[in-house]
Amino acid sequence: MLSLVGHSSPSSSTEAETLKKPKPPFEEPTRPNHVFSHIPPTRTTLLLFLILLQFLLILYIIHSPQTNHSPPIPSPIHVAADSDCHARRIYVYDLPTIFNHVFKERCDELDPWTNKCDAFLNDGLGASAADDVAGIVPEEVLPAWYWTDHYWGEVIFHNRMLNYKCRTMEPESATAFYIPFYVGLSVGKLLWGNYSAKERDWSSLMMMNWVQDQKWWKRSNGSDHIIMLGRLTWDFRRLINSDNDWGTSLLHMPAMRNIIRICVERNPWDHLEIAVPYPTVFHPRTAADTLSWQNFIRNRNRTSLFTFVGGARRTIQNDFRGLLLNQCLNDSGGTCHHVDCARSGCVNGTTKIMEAFLSSDFCLQPRGDGYTRRSVFDCMLSGSIPVFFWTRTAYEQYEWFMPSDPSSYSVFIDRREVRNGTSIRKVLESYSRGRIKRMREKVMENIPNFVYANPGRHGLGTAAATVRDAFDITVDGIMNKYKDHMQRGGRGRRRRRLQNEG
Structure with missing residues (x-):
C-alpha cells in the first residue's frame, strides 16, 4: 500500500550503509583525565552540579516544542476547555496524499469540461468574488464572498476539521475519527465517459484497505468513523459491477456499513447518512x-x-x-x-x-x-x-x-x-x-x-455568544448521537450487571 504513495526502503547494502551512524571523527582518549585532580573536593562537587544542570537544560531545549524542527502538524486554532470537549474529541487521519492532496496538484484533470484549479484557492472556498459582487453587497462584507464550487464540501470539511476546537492529536483519547478522503473529487471525471466500474471503484477500495489496517478502526469496526461525500449519495450507490451502471459502489462496500456519512443529499432510508447544506458563495468571517x-x-x-x-x-x-x-x-x-x-x-x-x-x-x-x-x-x-x-x-x-x-x-x-x-x-x-x-x-x-464560516477561523463564535454555522451544527449533531449511544450502552451494561448480581 505504501508503494502507492511513493514510499520506498533501502534495497541494497550500499544504501543500508549510508543509514548507519557515522563514526566519531576522533578516538576517545585511553588514558585517564586528571583535570579534577587539581580542584578541591567541595569545588569539584559544585562544578559537577553546574555541569549536570547545564546538561538538563540542554535536554529540555532540545525536546521543547518551540525548537522542534520537524514538519509542523496542523493544530486547532482554538483549544477548548476539557469540559467543552468531553466525549467529543475527533482525530483526523493523516491519509496518504493520493486520497486527498494529490487532487490539488491534478486540479486540471478533475472535470471533463472545466478547469477546477481555482476551486482549491482559499482553503477550498475558491477564488475571491469581492470584485464581482462590489456594488451588489455591502462593502463591509465583500471579503466574505467567494466563487465556491457546490461539490467542494470534502475540502471545506477537511480544513474545518483541522481547526476544530475539539480536535485531538492523540487517537487514544478520540471519541470519533474523521477520514479526509476526497472521494467526490476522485470520481468526478470518471462518472462521465468510457470508464469501467473497476476504474471508478479503485480509489475507494484502496482507501478502505488503508483505513481497515489502522489500529483505531479495529477497535470499533468503523462505527466511530466519519466521512464526507461531496456529491449526491446516489453517485456512490452502484449496485452491480456493470460498466454501464452509474456511479461507484462505495456505499455498498462491506467496510462502509458502520461509517457515518455526511453528504449534500442523503438517502432518506439510510440512518447513517446526514444531509448538509451545499456550500454557498457567502463565508462569513465573524x-x-x-x-x-x-x-x-x-x-x-x-x-x-x-x-x-x-x-x-x-x-x-x-x-x-x-x-x-x-x-x-x-x-x-x-x-x-x-x-x-x-x-x-x-x-x-x-x-x-x-x-x-x-x-x-x-x-x-x-x-x-x-x-x-x-x-x-x-x-x-x-x-x-x-x-x-x-x-x-x-x-x-x-x-x-x-x-x-x-x-x-x-x-x-x-x-x-x-x-x-x-x-x-x-x-x-x-x-x-x-x-x-x-x-x-x-x-x-x-x-x-x-453557511460555512471561513475555514481559517473557529466558526462564528464570539466572546459574548456562540453562533453556530453549518459545520458546527453537523459536528455537534454527530457527537451528540455518539454521546447518547454511549450513555445508552452504559445503562445497558449496568442493567445486565444488576441482573446478573440479582
Whole structure:
C-alpha cells in the first residue's frame, strides 16, 4: 500500500550503509583525565552540579516544542476547555496524499469540461468574488464572498476539521475519527465517459484497505468513523459491477456499513447518512458579517413576485422545469424573473442569480440532478422564500438546519397540481405582505445555520455568544448521537450487571 504513495526502503547494502551512524571523527582518549585532580573536593562537587544542570537544560531545549524542527502538524486554532470537549474529541487521519492532496496538484484533470484549479484557492472556498459582487453587497462584507464550487464540501470539511476546537492529536483519547478522503473529487471525471466500474471503484477500495489496517478502526469496526461525500449519495450507490451502471459502489462496500456519512443529499432510508447544506458563495468571517448581511437583505426593495433560475431540459419527457419556465415566461403581469441557465452557467453562481434572488419575494426550487440543489441555499441566502414541489428537496434532508415548521419559511406546491394547471402566480399572490415579511424573517434567522464560516477561523463564535454555522451544527449533531449511544450502552451494561448480581 505504501508503494502507492511513493514510499520506498533501502534495497541494497550500499544504501543500508549510508543509514548507519557515522563514526566519531576522533578516538576517545585511553588514558585517564586528571583535570579534577587539581580542584578541591567541595569545588569539584559544585562544578559537577553546574555541569549536570547545564546538561538538563540542554535536554529540555532540545525536546521543547518551540525548537522542534520537524514538519509542523496542523493544530486547532482554538483549544477548548476539557469540559467543552468531553466525549467529543475527533482525530483526523493523516491519509496518504493520493486520497486527498494529490487532487490539488491534478486540479486540471478533475472535470471533463472545466478547469477546477481555482476551486482549491482559499482553503477550498475558491477564488475571491469581492470584485464581482462590489456594488451588489455591502462593502463591509465583500471579503466574505467567494466563487465556491457546490461539490467542494470534502475540502471545506477537511480544513474545518483541522481547526476544530475539539480536535485531538492523540487517537487514544478520540471519541470519533474523521477520514479526509476526497472521494467526490476522485470520481468526478470518471462518472462521465468510457470508464469501467473497476476504474471508478479503485480509489475507494484502496482507501478502505488503508483505513481497515489502522489500529483505531479495529477497535470499533468503523462505527466511530466519519466521512464526507461531496456529491449526491446516489453517485456512490452502484449496485452491480456493470460498466454501464452509474456511479461507484462505495456505499455498498462491506467496510462502509458502520461509517457515518455526511453528504449534500442523503438517502432518506439510510440512518447513517446526514444531509448538509451545499456550500454557498457567502463565508462569513465573524458573526458581525452575518448580522450585516441580514440587515442588508431585510431592507431590500423587491420588484418581482418570484424568480425561476434554470432552463428546460428538452430531452426529458414531460420535463417539469419546462412547465415552470412556461409559467414564468407567459406571465403577462411581469411578476416572474427568469435567469436562463441554458445560456449562462449557473453551477457555481453568478451575479445575475444573486441579483435576481435579491429582487424577488419567492424563488422556485424544482429538483435538480437529484432531489436537492444548491440554488435552494443561494435563494434563502438572498432573503427570498423558497417554493418547493418535492418534500425531499429540503424537508426530508436538512432537518438539523431548517425550522421545524416548513410553512414558517417556505411554500409547498405539489408538482402534480402544477401539472394539472395550478397557477404558481395565483398561489403566491394569496400570501399577504405581513406573512411574507414574517417568512422572510424566518429565512434570515436561519442563514447562520446553512453557511460555512471561513475555514481559517473557529466558526462564528464570539466572546459574548456562540453562533453556530453549518459545520458546527453537523459536528455537534454527530457527537451528540455518539454521546447518547454511549450513555445508552452504559445503562445497558449496568442493567445486565444488576441482573446478573440479582
